[in-house]
Amino acid sequence: MANLFKNMFSSTAEPVKTSNGNGGAPKVEPIHVTDGDFEALILKSDKPAVVDLWADWCGPCHMIAPSVEQLATAYDGRAVVAKLNVDENPLTPGRYNIMGIPTLLYFQNGQVVDRQVGVTGYASLANKLEKLLG
Helix, strand or coil: CHHHHHHHCCCCCCCCEECCCCCCCCEECCEECCCCCHHHHHHCCCCCEEEEEECCCCHHHHHHHHHHHHHHHHCCCCCEEEEEECCCCCHHHHHCCCCCCCEEEEEECCEEEEEEECCCCHHHHHHHHHHHHC
């Protein structure tokens, strides 16, 4: 549990791995990024990145969260899957003209190459990421 909190509040690109309770592969949580570490963790990543821009009060954001978590587990080591709270980090949403949440931005080589606005399922998210992995 201490490792979970350490990772949630530190500037590290290492995803949190937790037990899924059934003895299978561990569940990987998306990393939490901020305005301060966004460039280092997302824009300078050598892997494709998906960033979920969300807020705690946003019902649709909570609806898509399980799909984003599933994406983090499925693409562990091959892509960066991150979450950015727009209320706590207003600079990044402004930079990318975010008008509604949830918005998922797909990055490759530091550039936005795709975006998804609104609630969608895991298959749609994974399909967009697969295109980046080529």
